[in-house]
Amino acid sequence: MHQTFDAALGINLLHANQAGADHNRAHFDQWGITCFNIMSSPGAGKTALLEKTLASLSHRFKIAVIEGDMTTELDADRLRQYGVPVIAINTGRSCHLDSKMVAGGIHRLEHEYDPTSFDLVLVENVGNLVCPAEFEVGEHAKVALLSVTEGEDKPLKYPIMFREANCLLITKTDLAPHVDVDLNQIETNIRQINPTVTIIRVSAKTGEGLDAWFNWVASHVSAKRHPEAHPMESLRS
DSSP: OHHHHHHHHHHHHHHHHHHHHHHHHHHHHHHTOEEEEEEOSTTSSHHHHHHHHHHHHTTTSOEEEEEEESSOOHHHHHHHTTTSOEEEEEOTTOSSOOHHHHHHHHHHHHHHSOGGGOOEEEEEOOSOSSGGGGSOOSOSEEEEEEEGGGOSSHHHHSHHHHHHOSEEEEEOGGGGGGTTOOHHHHHHHHHHHOTTOEEEEOOTTTOTTHHHHHHHHHHHHHHHHOGGGOTTOOTTO
8 A cells, every 4th residue: 555655646746747847838938938957966067068058158049047956056156157047946855856946936037037038948957867857847858967977877777867868968078088988888878778869978178069069959949939940840859
């Protein structure tokens, strides 16, 4: 009975969260905003990637960030230096953002700004390799990061995030020669879980792969803003 109750409770929680995520996405769609959910384990480089992204793309697109962290605004403060709205959400003991938390960020965005003027909302999720992938927040695409320092086996050991990702960034590639890791084997393991995911190798330190990442972001934002010019584009593929 206990196992049955726990399973039912989990299903109900995910169902309620999905209803909230659909509501959030309806807001984004109404305003013409593209939303990405950025996920990884702690220390994989989410904030560093967003710093580079804001520095490169904030002159081209109007961007806002919803920044999830358990207790501090340290990462939010780093991103505020780029002159974009950053809405910080402290989750307390929760290891992920959920749709209700992000809805609070959306309402703040709606009250403090003209939401129709934004092109892109980047949600930086709490550092965790499991839970964030199970709770949609209204995103149009999930972006997962895997640092080379985490090893080759993580896609096989923690498959949910890698299976759900639309784009997978292998980060900190400049460290690969120093940590005895095979980048090709990482990609092979990722493809075993998700054969169609876009994989980009990046280094925030050297700049490797960042242009490919910026182009991926820009193409999806443009497709959202101008669907008639990108009839075959799909954020959910």
